């Protein structure tokens with residue numbers, strides 16, 4: 001059960017309030033930014049393999065579309081709540097603004113446990129979701145994408161269902177698709193790549209030798225696995241000392257071969273038991289004495305309970321909402337530099353935006369072009385936020401809010417909404 005203190009939407013509002021106060025924001029604009037513009041709650045009857053019909057609950061939240069069509073992932077998770085989806089939709093709004101792409105923020109979710117569902121059940125659930133939310137999504141309205149426990153295959157089914165509804169192909173309505181049906185090169189590792197570009201820029205500022213830095217990755221899915229391998233590929237950093245997933249973690253102070261670890265996880269479905277490592281808990285991983293910590297799982301893993309024990313110099317938040325506001329203050333006061341979620345993990349939506357652009361042109365870029373464009377966007381966003389941090393002497397999360405909410409507010413004013 002989520003307490004109010006750990007309710008992600010309350011946290012998102014609290015973060016916004018703090019930034020709005022610093023900017024002395026017009027109360028009407030502030031109030032408009034505190035709530036989602038639209039949301040849809042759906043029930044989804046699905047025929048299960050045993051012949052019974054099960055009804056799932058789903059959501060789609062369009063938080064703010066002043067800067068362009070809303071965009072944001074779709075989660076399949078047993079603990080999904082509307083407030084989590086609202087928070088994630090708010091963070092998508094700030095995320096698209098911080099990287100300055102012409103989109104708003106949205107998010108979706110279905111309460112389900114995909115680990116217990118067959119491929120056929122997942123396909124029927126995905127298609128049913130599009131039958132319901134099809135009325136509110138579209139290239140110029142709202143474009144879903146993958147998130148926790150949703151895959152390129154799920155995006156392909158959803159894009160196809162939308163095609164049957166409309167009677168024409170509109171691949172850009174869903175991003176994170178497999179390459180043969182309009183996916184973008186470079187989308188699979190974009191979230192982690194964007195985060196590693198931020199780490200690269202920050203290491204220069206903090207004068208940290210990135211190649212010799214030690215790092216740990218909590219959560220070993222899409223974001224975490226690529227963070228582990230790209231640290232080496234981009235920065236030459238080989239000292240991955242710990243990784244974890246929902247079952248637990250492993251540690252080796254001498255370093256873990258990231259490529260081998262990914263292979264092991266794919267083959268066995270877990271990180272536990274990787275040769276040469278000792279088992280540690282997720283909690284222990286977070287408190288390791290490393291240079292860089294990548295929280296890459298779910299919300300609220302760094303709280304007032306463990307913030308004081310965090311020893312990393314840099315916390316690069318690939319996950320959304322891993323740090324509570326109380327913990328943020330503790331980390332900032334300890335001199336730990338947090339690269340906040342909606343900046344650090346913005347590479348995913350940035351390449352999703354590139355995917356939409358390519359779908360619309362019906363012409364596709366090669367990988368080096370995608371990487372170069374992503375690097376430009378992430379580097380510019382990182383430095384805009386860092387400059388704001390220096391100017392206002394605030395923590396980096398609030399600095400990122402200052403950049404983003406001013407951009408959204410400016411457009412709302414220009415449109416005459418506020």
Ligand code: NAD
Nearest residue numbers: 148149191219220221222223245246297318319320345348
């Ligand atoms: P994923 O489903 O591929 O992986 C999630 C991983 O987290 C899995 O390894 C799972 O075992 C692990 N996990 C779950 N609960 C855990 C726990 N309590 N402790 C440790 N590990 C746990 O998901 P993903 O796409 O990698 O997303 C991870 C985070 O990154 C989420 O917060 C998501 O919102 C965020 N994110 C992802 C993308 C993207 O493009 N994939 C983009 C932006 C943000």
